[in-house]
Amino acid sequence: DLKVNLAPIRAKYTYADFFVEETRRRALQLPFGKKLTEGGFYIRTTLDSTLQQEARNALMAGLERYDRRHGWRGAPKSMALAPGWETEAMTLRVPSERVQWRSAIVESTEGGVRVHPATGEPAGQLLGEDVAWARAGKGLKVGDLVFVESDGAGRYKLEQVPQVNGALVALEPQSGRVMAMVGGYSYSISNFNRATQAMRQPGSSFKPFVYATALENGFTPSSVVVDGPISMRGADGQDWNPENYNKDYLGPLVLRRGLELSRNTMTVRLAESVGMRKVADMAVKFGVVNSMQPVLAMALGAGETTPLKLTGAYAAFLNGGRRVDPHLIEIVQDREGKTVFRADRRSCPRCRAAF
Numbered sequence: 130d131l132k133v134n135l136a137p138i139r140a141k142y143t144y145a146d147f148f149v150e151e152t153r154r155r156a157l158q159l160p161f162g163k164k165l166t167e168g169g170f171y172i173r174t175t176l177d178s179t180l181q182q183e184a185r186n187a188l189m190a191g192l193e194r195y196d197r198r199h200g201w202r203g204a205p206k207s208m209a210l211a212p213g214w215e216t217e218a219m220t221l222r223v224p225s226e227r228v229q230w231r232s233a234i235v236e237s238t239e240g241g242v243r244v245h246p247a248t249g250e251p252a253g254q255l256l257g258e259d260v261a262w263a264r265a266g267k268g269l270k271v272g273d274l275v276f277v278e279s280d281g282a283g284r285y286k287l288e289q290v291p292q293v294n295g296a297l298v299a300l301e302p303q304s305g306r307v308m309a310m311v312g313g314y315s316y317s318i319s320n321f322n323r324a325t326q327a328m329r330q331p332g333s334s335f336k337p338f339v340y341a342t343a344l345e346n347g348f349t350p351s352s353v354v355v356d357g358p359i360s361m362r363g364a365d366g367q368d369w370n371p372e373n374y375n376k377d378y379l380g381p382l383v384l385r386r387g388l389e390l391s392r393n394t395m396t397v398r399l400a401e402s403v404g405m406r407k408v409a410d411m412a413v414k415f416g417v418v419n420s421m422q423p424v425l426a427m428a429l430g431a432g433e434t435t436p437l438k439l440t441g442a443y444a445a446f447l448n449g450g451r452r453v454d455p456h457l458i459e460i461v462q463d464r465e466g467k468t469v470f471r472a473d474r475r476s477c478p479r480c481r482a483a484f
Contacts, residue, residue, distance in 0.1 A: 144226050145181050147312035147322050148174070152457045159461070159470055169464035174457055175306035175472075180299050184309035188297045189226065192314050196291035201266030204273035205290075210234065218247035218274050222290075225317035227278075230288055235273040242269055244277055244285055256280065259287040290314070296323035296436045298455075302444035304473070305453030307437070328433040333391045335417070335430035337446065339400050340388050342411040346403045350385040354402075356395040364424065371397050371429065393429055400428035415442040416452055 152174055156165055164170075208217050214234050221232040231246040242260050245252035255263075255277070263269045277285040291314055299309035312322030321327070343352075357378045363369040373393045387395040400408050405423035412421050417434050421427055441455040461470035 144185050144316075145176060145178075145310075146316035146320070147324065148176055148181065148307075148310045148457065150316075150320065151310065151312070151322055151325055155457060156461070159458075161469060170469075171460075171462040173459045173461075175301075175308060175459050176457075177299075177308040180309040181311075184297045184299055184311050185226065188295055188311045189314060192291040192293055192295055193288075196289065196293055197262070201263045201268075201287070202289060202292070203267030204235075204269065204275050206274040207270070207272050208234075208274065210236065210272050215247040221274055221276065222318065223276060224290060224315035226315055227276075227288075229278050230276050231278070233275055233277045233285070235269050235271055235275065238269060238271060244275065246277060246285075250279065251283070253279075253283050253285050255285050255287055259285075263287055290318065294319075294323060296327065298324050298436050298440045300440050300444060300455055302447040302453065305441060305444065305455045306459070306472075307455050307457050310437070310457070324436045327435060329435070330430055330432065331417070331434055331439055332430035333393075334439060335412070335428070335432070336388065336391060336396050338412050338415055338417060338442070339396050339408055339428050340384060341415075341446075342408045343384065343399050343403050345411070346407060348384060348399075348403070351383050353381045353383055354387060354395050354398050356380060356382050356387060356392045359394050359397060361401075361425070369426070396428050397425055400425055412442075414452070415445055416454070417442045 152172070156162060156172060159165075165172075205221055206217070208214060218232045218234055223230050223232060231248050231250060233244040233246040235242060236245050236252060237243040241257070242255040242263070243252055244255055260269075269275070276288040276290070278288055279285055294313050296313065297309070297311045298307065300307050310322075310324050312324045312326075313319055344350075356373070357380060358370070358372075360368055360370045371393050374391075378394065379390070379392070382390075382392065382395060384399070387399075405425055405427065408428060409421040409423045412418050412427075412432075416438055418432055418438070421432055424431075437455055441453060444455075445452045456472045458470065459472055460468060462468050
């Protein structure tokens with residue numbers, strides 16, 4: 130008899146809500162986007178599920194560590210410790226990505242802090258270090274509703290949802306394929322994608338484009354520019370006096386050293402020397418921005434861009450100056466297997482064949 134060995138099911142859910150929503154939005158912007166709603170299309174994205182998982186874990190953990198260093202802000206809610214408290218506790222909005230978190234109520238604060246999860250787990254003590262952390266902040270009292278996580282030994286760790294937020298983009302520099310994208314701490318709390326929708330000042334991360342402009346206009350890595358106090362008249366008639374972060378000055382420096390140390394006054398002098406119009410044009414060519422006012426403050430990153438655009442612009446430094454367009458959609462095929470869209474537009478006759 131023929132024996133059939135069934136392979137284990139390997140389907141695995143990856144938290145990629147921000148990536149998926151951005152893909153949906155971009156797909157609808159394609160020339161045939163409205164037809165996609167009719168179904169029957171195959172869309173292959175650039176997502177790497179392993180990198181996506183690592184990116185989400187890294188961003189969430191980093192934001193939680195940063196937030197924890199700034200102290201306990203107090204319980205999200207409080208109520209009287211009475212029958213039926215579980216219903217109110219379950220209204221706490223646990224981030225869907227933190228499946229191990231539980232909403233709980235503080236039962237006692239004598240001899241430590243005792244909490245009772247609303248989901249049926251047994252009551253237990255908070256870890257001593259977490260009790261100290263909470264008491265150093267807003268403290269805890271009986272009836273407080275909080276988030277906890279079991280340590281696996283009958284005790285609980287106190288958690289709080291960060292107020293700070295962020296984004297992370299992982300991109301393949303040679304092709305522009307977006308391998309991972311996390312647009313915020315938790316999609317279940319806020320679906321605003323900070324990787325593609327948040328316009329933020331790039332700050333010192335813009336300086337390499339100033340230096341690239343200088344290299345394109347006669348400067349070399351060994352050219353010398355003074356790192357010292359500078360004052361100039363602004364467009365409003367007021368004096369503008371840019372300073373270095375630590376307010377010290379190192380005198381004449383070669384360009385390479387100035388970029389390594391991220392010297393503000395040196396960057397302003399360099400931008401003034403080559404001309405801000407050229408710097409602004411270079412920023413547009415790299416894809417950092419769509420347009421930029423040619424004012425010197427922009428040399429220090431006073432403009433606005435998105436993390437995705439900035440990441441894509443940096444890819445050109447690894448490609449010998451060749452710009453890539455960050456993309457999430459690799460290929461689209463219709464129900465007959467015909468390729469109707471490819472991000473890579475190089476000639477490939479066999480790509481029209483169905484998979």
